Amino acid sequence: MVRAYVMIKAHTGEADRLRNDIEAIEGVERAHIVAGDVDLIAVVDVDSPGAVKDVAATQIQGVDGVEDTQTYIAMD
Amino acid sequence: MRIVIVGAGRVGLRTARSLEESGHEVILVESDPATADRAVEEGYAVVQGDGADEETLEAADVADADAVGALTGDLNTNFTVCMIGKHHGCRTVMRIDEDYREDIYREYANEVDEVVYPERLGAILAKNALLGGNIRAIADIAQELQLVEFTVTDASPMRGYSLSELELPANSRLLAFGKADGSLRLPTPDDSLDLGDRLVILAEFDRLGDVRSLIVGETGRAAVGDA
Numbered sequence: 001m002v003r004a005y006v007m008i009k010a011h012t013g014e015a016d017r018l019r020n021d022i023e024a025i026e027g028v029e030r031a032h033i034v035a036g037d038v039d040l041i042a043v044v045d046v047d048s049p050g051a052v053k054d055v056a057a058t059q060i061q062g063v064d065g066v067e068d069t070q071t072y073i074a075m076d
Numbered sequence: 077m078r079i080v081i082v083g084a085g086r087v088g089l090r091t092a093r094s095l096e097e098s099g100h101e102v103i104l105v106e107s108d109p110a111t112a113d114r115a116v117e118e119g120y121a122v123v124q125g126d127g128a129d130e131e132t133l134e135a136a137d138v139a140d141a142d143a144v145g146a147l148t149g150d151l152n153t154n155f156t157v158c159m160i161g162k163h164h165g166c167r168t169v170m171r172i173d174e175d176y177r178e179d180i181y182r183e184y185a186n187e188v189d190e191v192v193y194p195e196r197l198g199a200i201l202a203k204n205a206l207l208g209g210n211i212r213a214i215a216d217i218a219q220e221l222q223l224v225e226f227t228v229t230d231a232s233p234m235r236g237y238s239l240s241e242l243e244l245p246a247n248s249r250l251l252a253f254g255k256a257d258g259s260l261r262l263p264t265p266d267d268s269l270d271l272g273d274r275l276v277i278l279a280e281f282d283r284l285g286d287v288r289s290l291i292v293g294e295t296g297r298a299a300v301g302d303a
Contacts, residue, residue, distance in 0.1 A: 013179030033184055035155035039177070 012065035082127030083148030231293025240265035248279035
């Protein structure tokens, strides 16, 4: 299993809707609304590093209201 | 009141000045040494250090403060300051950097009592200055609610009538009234609407056009809203 943390910068105040949309993506274990210069953090659990890219770069980026993402893959 | 302000930049320093002019006691917290020195030179009590660090805020006597303003340009710092401030029982005000975040912090951040977005008020002022004319947006109260001052013109259909005869659209309220040469005050039913008189009205965004037609007439140049 590969675990990754995806920092998500939004451009909408609909944080609830964003969290629901992101949590509905397969591979996303959960998402939290956070304070600071990113607005949500999603925890991703998938089978391979390649799937991380698909979930983070393609699917989360594709959610309406997401401006930018940054992905960190856990190494431990 | 006793107030701690974190961030002695443009926003923090002006807020401190305004509070001191109103007789409040202000302590500034600033991490940048040069900026902190400048605030000291201007006569403020300044604690130099990172406001997101509890020890720094304790040095600024946050435990005895009534309110804490987290007014730096850094969102992470501002939120941490509010968390520490709330822990010490202070009223907390957090500066944000983008307007969409206002709703998020209002809904989720229990540590934050008020959110301020200085650029929005700046934009309203700039818009009024650019448009001139008979409509002046005073403040966005909420996303769909604006406080606006309208001026009675030659073309106003209500000109010559009294306030008791004024029937505003639904979801709008008259809050203050001022004769052309006087200052704003509470409205009375007998006030007459003459050229140059001003009405401060709280209205839902969608109603502003109707209010404008009624009070300003159709010559009003400025479209209100969308600051």
